[in-house]
Amino acid sequence: MKKLLITGASGFLGWHLCQLAKQEWEIYGTYLSHPLEISGIKILKVNLTNFQELKSIFSDVKPTAVIHTAAHSQPNFCQTHPEESHAINVIASCNIAGLCADNLIPCAFTSTDLVFDGLNAPYQETDPVCPVNLYGEQKVMAETGMLERYPNTAVCRMPLMFGAATPTAKSFIQPFIQTLKAEQELKLFIDEFRTPVSGTTAAKGLLLALEKVNGCIHLGGKERISRYDFGQLLVEVFQLPATMLKSCRQQDVKMAAPRPVDVSLDSSKAFALGYQPLSLREEVKELVNSDRS
Incomplete structure (x- = not known):
């Protein structure tokens, strides 16, 4: 079976993604501070901000594709912890794109609708970014850095997400x-x-983008x-x-x-590819x- 490495498996979106993707992939999920078990999935404790640890995961697992969802995603936390959030949100993301480029494997990354300033909605992929908070700024830096290192990255701008609570996230x-x-x-x-979209719908969108998208795609609801x-x-x-x-x-x-x-978000590009939020x-x-x- 193809091997999919999912970072941030203990997060809300990562968990939903693991549930959905394990039907077709052999899944390796990473976590840092919230240990968990997901049946049928190999869970690995990894500090993604440590480049040696990150590199050894790639050489040990030899993934055939990567979906990078791990992040500090609370805007208020990022605003008050700029260095800590920058390490995972920007540096680790760019390193992951570099390793995917080295191995020539598909890579999808979860960015955010908060890369925009909110004054000219709905936003298409081609609209200029202009974040109003540090979290949005970090995601813009990650998008740019990842696409520079690996133009084949699918940069997925995610909306607000909701859904059933997971064992380690709400x-x-x-x-x-x-x-x-x-x-x-x-x-x-x-x-x-x-x-907004549900976590399950967002996970479907990410798997679709992994397969069909290079560059930016919006995965908002209708x-x-x-x-x-x-x-x-x-x-x-x-x-x-x-x-x-x-x-x-x-x-x-x-x-x-x-x-x-x-x-x-205007997600008509994704809808045309078969992304179908309810x-x-x-x-x-x-x-x-x-x-x-």
Whole structure:
């Protein structure tokens, strides 16, 4: 079987990717600080910021392809820990592209919709990047550095992602649901827009990009929605008490990292290749069903 190396297997997206890809690949998943077991997958503890460790993984495993999802992906953390986040988000990413180039194997990388400033949505792959926070800046540096080292890299700009909690990671909806179930106040932005997809859909997009894309691709969903409207959708589909769901604006919440207003992605290039996100309502309904099973 072909061997796929997935970095960040303990992360939300990495875990969903492992579940999906193991049907067709022999999977080697890496983690650093959150040990886990996934049936049928070889899990390796690796510090990706240590080049010797990274190099030996390539020579030991001899992967036939790599999907690099490992990152410090919390904008507020990156803003307050610039060096630590730069090491994994930029340096390790460029090194991975270099090693894939040396071995002439396909490489897909998870970037972000936060490479944009939010003033000219929806964004196509050809639109100029202009991040407003350090996390977005680091992802731009990684995109540029990886494509310089290995032009065949599939740089996948990911939207906001949601889905079932994994053994080592949650998506943003778990705390939302918990707060509403406890009938505590949940304030969500009415002035921040994204094009979300589920972790499973995002994983399908990454596997498609690995096979079909060189350069940049957007893997957003088909609907532009605010955080508040997404909260309302959760209330409706999960039948949660709605009285404590309140609207607020970005300026009402103090955060370390500035946030763009609207980084909705135009993903028609991916749709044309066969990337098919469901409607948000369908995606959320599937979560309810998996909760009950």
